[in-house]
Amino acid sequence: xxxxxxxxxxxxxxxxxxxxxxxxCGFYDELFSEFIGGYxxxxxxxxxxxxxxxxxxxxVECVEQSITLNEGDAVFINAGCLHKLTDVGKPDCHILNFxxxxxxxxxxxxxxxxxxxxxxxxxxxxxxxxxxLAKNNDHTPLISTLNLAFDACRNKTPTYELQTISYLMHFxxxxxxxxxxxxxxxxxxxxxxxxxxxxxSYVHTHYQQNMSVKNISKAGNVSESECFRVFKKALxxxxxxxxxxxxxxxxxxxxxxxxxxxxxxxxxVGFNCPAYFTKRFKIQFNKTPKxxxxxxxxxx
Numbered sequence: 001x002x003x004x005x006x007x008x009x010x011x012x013x014x015x016x017x018x019x020x021x022x023x024x025c026g027f028y029d030e031l032f033s034e035f036i037g038g039y040x041x042x043x044x045x046x047x048x049x050x051x052x053x054x055x056x057x058x059x060v061e062c063v064e065q066s067i068t069l070n071e072g073d074a075v076f077i078n079a080g081c082l083h084k085l086t087d088v089g090k091p092d093c094h095i096l097n098f099x100x101x102x103x104x105x106x107x108x109x110x111x112x113x114x115x116x117x118x119x120x121x122x123x124x125x126x127x128x129x130x131x132x133l134a135k136n137n138d139h140t141p142l143i144s145t146l147n148l149a150f151d152a153c154r155n156k157t158p159t160y161e162l163q164t165i166s167y168l169m170h171f172x173x174x175x176x177x178x179x180x181x182x183x184x185x186x187x188x189x190x191x192x193x194x195x196x197x198x199x200x201s202y203v204h205t206h207y208q209q210n211m212s213v214k215n216i217s218k219a220g221n222v223s224e225s226e227c228f229r230v231f232k233k234a235l236x237x238x239x240x241x242x243x244x245x246x247x248x249x250x251x252x253x254x255x256x257x258x259x260x261x262x263x264x265x266x267x268x269v270g271f272n273c274p275a276y277f278t279k280r281f282k283i284q285f286n287k288t289p290k291x292x293x294x295x296x297x298x299x300x
Contacts, residue, residue, distance in 0.1 A: 005035075005036055005253065005256075005257075006035075006040060006041055006043050008041075008043045008204065009204070010201050010204040010205040011197060011200065011201045011204065012042060012043055012044055012082060012197065012200045012201070012204060013043070013044055013045060013046075014043045014044065014045040018045075018047055018099040018100065018101075019099075019100070019101070023104075023161050024047075024100060024101035024103065024104055025098060025099070025100040025101070025104055025153075025164065025165075025168075026047075026097075026098070026099040026100070027096075027097070027098055027150070027153040027154070027164075028095075028096070028097040028098075028099070029096055029097075029154070030094070030095055030096075030097060031092050031093070031094050032056070032058070032085075032087035032092060032093040032094075032095075033087075033092045036249070036252045036253055036256060036296065037248075037249055037252050037284070037285060038087060038285070039084070039085060039086040039087060040083075040084060040085035040086075041084060041245075041246075041249050042082055042083070042084045042200070042235065043082070043083070043084075044080055044081055044082045044083065045079070045080075045099065046079055046080060046101075047079060047099045047100055047101055047102070048076070048077070048078065048079050048098075048099075048100055048101075048102055048105075048122075049076070049077040049083075049097065049098065049099050049100075050074065050075070050076055050077075050097070050098040050100075050146060050171075051069075051074060051075050051077070051085070051095050051096070051097050051098075052073075052074040052095065052096045052097075052143070052146055052147065052150065053069045053070060053071055053072065053073050053074070053093065053094070053095055054071070054094040054095060054096060055071055055091055055092075055093065055094040056070075056071065056087065056089035056090075056091040056092060056093030056094060057069065057070045057071070057087070057088050057089035057093060058085050058086060058087055058088060058089075058093045058095065059085070059086045059088045060075050060077070060083065060084075060085055060129065060131075061083060061084045061085075061086070061235075061236070062077065062081050062082060062083045062128035062129045063081065063082050063128060063196060063234045063235075064128075064233060064234055065128055065129060066236075067129075067131050068088060069131060070089075070134070071134070072134030072143070073131060073132065073133050073134050073143075074131070074132040074139075074142070074143050074146055075129055075130065075131045075132065076129060076130045076131075076132070076175070077128070077129045078121070078122060078124070078127055078128050078129060079102060079122045080122070081128040081129065082196065082197075082200075082234075083128070083129065096147075096150045098149070098150070098153075098168070100168070102114070102118045102119075102122060103118075104165060104168065105117075105118055105165075105168055105169055105172050106118030106119070117172065117176055118172075121176075121182050124182060127182055130175075130179065130182065132146075138178060139178075141174055142171055142174045142175060142178065145167055145170050145171040145174060146167070146168075146171050148163075148167045149163075149164050149167035149168050149171065152164045152167060195220045195222070195230060196230055196234050196235075198219050198220045199216055199219055199220050199227065199230065199231070199239070200242075201219070202215070202216055202219035202220075203216060203239075203242060203243055203246055204246065207243060207246055207247055207250065207269065207270050208268060208269060208270045209270065210270075211243055211270070213227055213228065213239045213240065216239050216243075217239075227239055243270075244280065245284070247269045247270050247271065248269075248280060248281055248284045248285070250269045251265050251266070251268075251269045251271075251277070251281060251289070252281075252285065252292060252296075254268060254269065255289055255292055255293040255296070255297075256293065256296045256297060262274065262277075262278070262289045262290065262293075265277075265289070266278075277289070
Protein backbone atom coordinates (compact mmCIF):
# COMPACT_ATOMS: atom_id res chain seq x y z
CA UNK A 1 0.00 0.00 0.00
CA UNK A 2 1.11 3.59 -0.61
CA UNK A 3 0.37 6.97 0.93
CA UNK A 4 2.00 9.41 -1.48
CA UNK A 5 -0.14 12.52 -0.98
CA UNK A 6 0.24 13.78 2.60
CA UNK A 7 -2.81 15.97 3.22
CA UNK A 8 -2.75 18.19 6.32
CA UNK A 9 -5.11 20.57 8.08
CA UNK A 10 -4.29 24.18 8.95
CA UNK A 11 -2.31 23.01 12.00
CA UNK A 12 -0.11 20.67 9.97
CA UNK A 13 -1.89 17.57 11.28
CA UNK A 14 -2.13 14.80 8.71
CA UNK A 15 -5.66 14.12 7.47
CA UNK A 16 -4.94 10.72 5.91
CA UNK A 17 -6.43 7.77 7.78
CA UNK A 18 -4.15 4.88 8.71
CA UNK A 19 -5.68 1.43 8.94
CA UNK A 20 -9.28 1.27 10.17
CA UNK A 21 -11.28 0.83 13.37
CA UNK A 22 -10.74 -2.92 13.25
CA UNK A 23 -6.96 -2.71 12.77
CA UNK A 24 -5.54 0.74 13.49
CA CYS A 25 -2.27 0.26 11.66
CA GLY A 26 -1.35 1.57 8.21
CA PHE A 27 1.37 -0.36 6.37
CA TYR A 28 3.12 1.37 3.46
CA ASP A 29 5.71 0.23 0.92
CA GLU A 30 6.92 3.41 -0.77
CA LEU A 31 9.42 4.98 -3.16
CA PHE A 32 10.33 8.63 -2.67
CA SER A 33 10.07 9.31 -6.39
CA GLU A 34 6.33 8.68 -6.13
CA PHE A 35 5.68 11.31 -3.45
CA ILE A 36 4.35 14.61 -4.76
CA GLY A 37 7.49 16.76 -4.89
CA GLY A 38 9.73 13.77 -4.16
CA TYR A 39 9.72 14.18 -0.37
CA UNK A 40 7.45 13.81 2.67
CA UNK A 41 6.55 17.37 3.79
CA UNK A 42 6.39 18.64 7.37
CA UNK A 43 3.40 17.10 9.16
CA UNK A 44 2.39 15.40 12.41
CA UNK A 45 -0.20 12.86 13.55
CA UNK A 46 -1.49 11.26 16.73
CA UNK A 47 -0.15 7.88 15.68
CA UNK A 48 3.29 6.39 16.28
CA UNK A 49 5.45 5.89 13.19
CA UNK A 50 8.11 3.29 12.35
CA UNK A 51 10.18 3.60 9.18
CA UNK A 52 12.69 1.11 7.73
CA UNK A 53 15.03 1.98 4.85
CA UNK A 54 15.11 -0.85 2.29
CA UNK A 55 17.32 0.99 -0.18
CA UNK A 56 18.93 4.41 -0.51
CA UNK A 57 19.10 7.11 2.17
CA UNK A 58 16.65 9.53 3.75
CA UNK A 59 17.12 12.60 5.93
CA VAL A 60 14.61 12.45 8.79
CA GLU A 61 13.94 15.80 10.46
CA CYS A 62 12.02 16.54 13.64
CA VAL A 63 11.97 19.80 15.58
CA GLU A 64 15.59 20.53 16.51
CA GLN A 65 16.73 17.02 15.56
CA SER A 66 17.71 15.29 12.33
CA ILE A 67 19.47 12.15 11.18
CA THR A 68 20.33 10.52 7.87
CA LEU A 69 19.24 6.89 7.65
CA ASN A 70 20.88 4.49 5.23
CA GLU A 71 19.94 1.07 3.92
CA GLY A 72 19.09 -1.24 6.83
CA ASP A 73 18.43 1.56 9.35
CA ALA A 74 15.09 2.32 10.99
CA VAL A 75 13.54 5.11 13.04
CA PHE A 76 10.75 5.57 15.57
CA ILE A 77 8.87 8.89 15.30
CA ASN A 78 6.81 9.80 18.34
CA ALA A 79 3.13 10.72 18.29
CA GLY A 80 2.40 14.43 17.84
CA CYS A 81 5.90 15.29 16.57
CA LEU A 82 6.39 17.40 13.46
CA HIS A 83 8.59 15.55 10.98
CA LYS A 84 9.79 15.58 7.39
CA LEU A 85 11.56 12.96 5.24
CA THR A 86 13.76 13.78 2.25
CA ASP A 87 15.52 11.48 -0.23
CA VAL A 88 19.24 12.25 -0.04
CA GLY A 89 20.75 9.28 -1.89
CA LYS A 90 21.35 8.53 -5.56
CA PRO A 91 19.22 5.36 -5.67
CA ASP A 92 15.51 6.12 -5.32
CA CYS A 93 14.95 5.74 -1.59
CA HIS A 94 12.67 2.79 -0.77
CA ILE A 95 11.05 2.64 2.68
CA LEU A 96 8.64 0.42 4.61
CA ASN A 97 6.46 2.30 7.03
CA PHE A 98 4.00 1.64 9.87
CA UNK A 99 1.72 4.43 11.14
CA UNK A 100 -0.18 2.95 14.06
CA UNK A 101 -2.42 3.84 16.94
CA UNK A 102 -0.62 3.68 20.32
CA UNK A 103 -3.49 1.51 21.63
CA UNK A 104 -2.44 -1.24 19.21
CA UNK A 105 0.57 -1.77 21.48
CA UNK A 106 -0.73 -0.67 24.87
CA UNK A 107 -4.38 -1.67 24.71
CA UNK A 108 -6.88 0.37 26.71
CA UNK A 109 -5.91 3.95 27.55
CA UNK A 110 -6.52 3.11 31.20
CA UNK A 111 -4.53 -0.13 31.33
CA UNK A 112 -1.34 -0.44 33.35
CA UNK A 113 0.58 -1.47 30.22
CA UNK A 114 -0.57 1.59 28.28
CA UNK A 115 0.17 4.05 31.10
CA UNK A 116 3.56 2.59 31.96
CA UNK A 117 5.01 1.70 28.58
CA UNK A 118 3.17 3.80 25.99
CA UNK A 119 1.77 7.00 27.49
CA UNK A 120 5.05 7.68 29.30
CA UNK A 121 6.89 7.55 25.96
CA UNK A 122 4.32 9.62 24.07
CA UNK A 123 4.52 12.28 26.78
CA UNK A 124 8.31 12.35 26.75
CA UNK A 125 8.90 15.72 25.06
CA UNK A 126 12.63 15.03 24.77
CA UNK A 127 11.96 12.02 22.52
CA UNK A 128 10.64 13.17 19.13
CA UNK A 129 12.39 10.26 17.43
CA UNK A 130 14.88 7.46 17.98
CA UNK A 131 17.05 5.86 15.27
CA UNK A 132 18.00 2.18 15.07
CA LEU A 133 21.22 1.73 13.10
CA ALA A 134 22.23 -1.39 11.21
CA LYS A 135 25.85 -0.94 12.29
CA ASN A 136 24.87 -1.02 15.99
CA ASN A 137 24.72 -4.63 17.21
CA ASP A 138 22.41 -3.67 20.08
CA HIS A 139 19.85 -2.49 17.52
CA THR A 140 19.93 -5.64 15.38
CA PRO A 141 17.20 -7.53 17.31
CA LEU A 142 14.84 -4.54 17.09
CA ILE A 143 15.37 -4.07 13.35
CA SER A 144 14.91 -7.81 12.74
CA THR A 145 11.69 -7.88 14.77
CA LEU A 146 10.36 -4.82 12.96
CA ASN A 147 11.02 -6.53 9.63
CA LEU A 148 9.08 -9.59 10.78
CA ALA A 149 6.13 -7.27 11.44
CA PHE A 150 6.49 -5.77 7.95
CA ASP A 151 6.63 -9.27 6.43
CA ALA A 152 3.46 -10.30 8.26
CA CYS A 153 1.59 -7.29 6.88
CA ARG A 154 2.96 -7.75 3.38
CA ASN A 155 2.13 -11.47 3.16
CA LYS A 156 -1.44 -11.03 4.47
CA THR A 157 -1.76 -14.50 5.96
CA PRO A 158 -5.13 -15.36 7.60
CA THR A 159 -3.72 -14.27 10.97
CA TYR A 160 -1.50 -11.41 9.80
CA GLU A 161 -3.13 -8.89 12.15
CA LEU A 162 -2.26 -11.04 15.19
CA GLN A 163 1.25 -11.67 13.89
CA THR A 164 1.82 -7.96 13.21
CA ILE A 165 0.62 -6.92 16.68
CA SER A 166 2.72 -9.67 18.28
CA TYR A 167 5.90 -8.57 16.53
CA LEU A 168 5.23 -4.88 17.20
CA MET A 169 4.69 -5.55 20.91
CA HIS A 170 7.92 -7.57 21.01
CA PHE A 171 9.70 -4.70 19.24
CA UNK A 172 8.29 -2.26 21.81
CA UNK A 173 9.44 -4.43 24.72
CA UNK A 174 12.95 -4.60 23.26
CA UNK A 175 12.89 -0.81 22.78
CA UNK A 176 11.95 -0.20 26.41
CA UNK A 177 14.60 -2.66 27.61
CA UNK A 178 17.30 -1.19 25.37
CA UNK A 179 16.54 2.41 26.26
CA UNK A 180 14.96 2.55 29.74
CA UNK A 181 15.31 6.34 29.71
CA UNK A 182 12.56 6.60 27.07
CA UNK A 183 9.99 5.72 29.74
CA UNK A 184 11.50 7.96 32.39
CA UNK A 185 10.74 11.61 33.00
CA UNK A 186 13.15 13.74 31.00
CA UNK A 187 13.87 17.47 31.25
CA UNK A 188 11.61 19.29 28.84
CA UNK A 189 13.37 21.25 26.10
CA UNK A 190 13.31 25.02 26.51
CA UNK A 191 11.88 25.18 22.98
CA UNK A 192 8.08 25.30 22.85
CA UNK A 193 6.81 23.23 19.96
CA UNK A 194 3.38 24.67 20.66
CA UNK A 195 4.65 28.06 19.45
CA UNK A 196 5.82 26.49 16.20
CA UNK A 197 2.38 24.92 15.79
CA UNK A 198 0.85 28.39 16.06
CA UNK A 199 3.14 29.71 13.33
CA UNK A 200 2.45 26.78 11.00
CA SER A 201 -1.28 26.96 11.66
CA TYR A 202 -1.25 30.60 10.57
CA VAL A 203 0.77 29.85 7.42
CA HIS A 204 -1.39 26.89 6.42
CA THR A 205 -4.56 28.94 6.91
CA HIS A 206 -3.41 32.14 5.17
CA TYR A 207 -0.87 31.00 2.57
CA GLN A 208 -3.19 32.06 -0.27
CA GLN A 209 -3.03 35.66 0.93
CA ASN A 210 -0.24 38.22 1.15
CA MET A 211 1.87 37.24 4.13
CA SER A 212 4.72 38.82 6.06
CA VAL A 213 6.97 37.73 8.90
CA LYS A 214 5.20 40.36 11.00
CA ASN A 215 1.88 38.56 10.47
CA ILE A 216 3.38 35.17 11.29
CA SER A 217 5.13 36.44 14.42
CA LYS A 218 1.87 37.94 15.71
CA ALA A 219 0.27 34.49 15.47
CA GLY A 220 2.74 33.32 18.12
CA ASN A 221 2.70 36.60 20.03
CA VAL A 222 6.46 37.07 19.62
CA SER A 223 8.80 39.52 17.92
CA GLU A 224 9.86 39.08 14.30
CA SER A 225 13.43 38.26 15.39
CA GLU A 226 12.13 35.51 17.70
CA CYS A 227 9.97 34.18 14.87
CA PHE A 228 13.08 33.95 12.67
CA ARG A 229 14.98 32.19 15.49
CA VAL A 230 12.26 29.59 15.98
CA PHE A 231 12.03 28.72 12.28
CA LYS A 232 15.82 28.54 11.86
CA LYS A 233 16.32 26.45 14.99
CA ALA A 234 13.38 24.09 14.51
CA LEU A 235 12.97 23.75 10.74
CA UNK A 236 16.34 24.98 9.41
CA UNK A 237 14.63 27.59 7.24
CA UNK A 238 13.26 31.13 7.44
CA UNK A 239 9.56 31.99 7.80
CA UNK A 240 9.52 33.22 4.20
CA UNK A 241 11.33 30.10 3.04
CA UNK A 242 8.74 27.89 4.71
CA UNK A 243 5.87 29.88 3.17
CA UNK A 244 7.42 29.59 -0.29
CA UNK A 245 7.96 25.83 0.02
CA UNK A 246 4.45 25.28 1.39
CA UNK A 247 2.89 27.25 -1.48
CA UNK A 248 4.88 25.24 -4.02
CA UNK A 249 3.86 21.97 -2.37
CA UNK A 250 0.19 22.99 -2.55
CA UNK A 251 0.67 24.00 -6.18
CA UNK A 252 2.10 20.54 -6.95
CA UNK A 253 -1.00 18.94 -5.44
CA UNK A 254 -3.28 21.20 -7.53
CA UNK A 255 -1.36 20.34 -10.69
CA UNK A 256 -1.84 16.62 -10.07
CA UNK A 257 -5.39 16.63 -8.75
CA UNK A 258 -7.14 19.40 -10.74
CA UNK A 259 -7.48 20.63 -14.30
CA UNK A 260 -7.06 24.29 -13.32
CA UNK A 261 -4.74 26.35 -15.52
CA UNK A 262 -1.22 27.04 -14.31
CA UNK A 263 -2.06 30.75 -13.96
CA UNK A 264 -5.11 29.91 -11.85
CA UNK A 265 -3.07 27.63 -9.64
CA UNK A 266 -0.37 30.27 -9.20
CA UNK A 267 -2.95 32.77 -7.93
CA UNK A 268 -4.73 30.13 -5.83
CA VAL A 269 -1.60 29.32 -3.82
CA GLY A 270 -0.58 32.94 -3.29
CA PHE A 271 1.65 33.96 -6.21
CA ASN A 272 0.78 37.29 -7.82
CA CYS A 273 3.10 36.70 -10.78
CA PRO A 274 2.70 33.44 -12.79
CA ALA A 275 6.17 33.88 -14.33
CA TYR A 276 7.78 34.06 -10.88
CA PHE A 277 5.73 31.06 -9.80
CA THR A 278 7.01 29.05 -12.78
CA LYS A 279 10.60 30.07 -12.01
CA ARG A 280 10.40 29.08 -8.35
CA PHE A 281 8.53 25.86 -9.16
CA LYS A 282 11.25 24.75 -11.58
CA ILE A 283 13.94 25.47 -8.98
CA GLN A 284 12.04 23.42 -6.39
CA PHE A 285 11.02 20.42 -8.51
CA ASN A 286 13.47 20.57 -11.44
CA LYS A 287 10.48 20.67 -13.81
CA THR A 288 8.19 23.40 -15.08
CA PRO A 289 4.61 23.21 -13.79
CA LYS A 290 3.50 21.83 -17.17
CA UNK A 291 6.21 19.17 -17.19
CA UNK A 292 5.38 18.24 -13.60
CA UNK A 293 1.68 17.88 -14.44
CA UNK A 294 2.37 15.72 -17.48
CA UNK A 295 4.66 13.45 -15.47
CA UNK A 296 2.36 13.05 -12.47
CA UNK A 297 -1.21 13.61 -13.65
CA UNK A 298 -3.65 11.10 -12.21
CA UNK A 299 -5.82 9.63 -14.95
CA UNK A 300 -9.56 9.86 -14.34
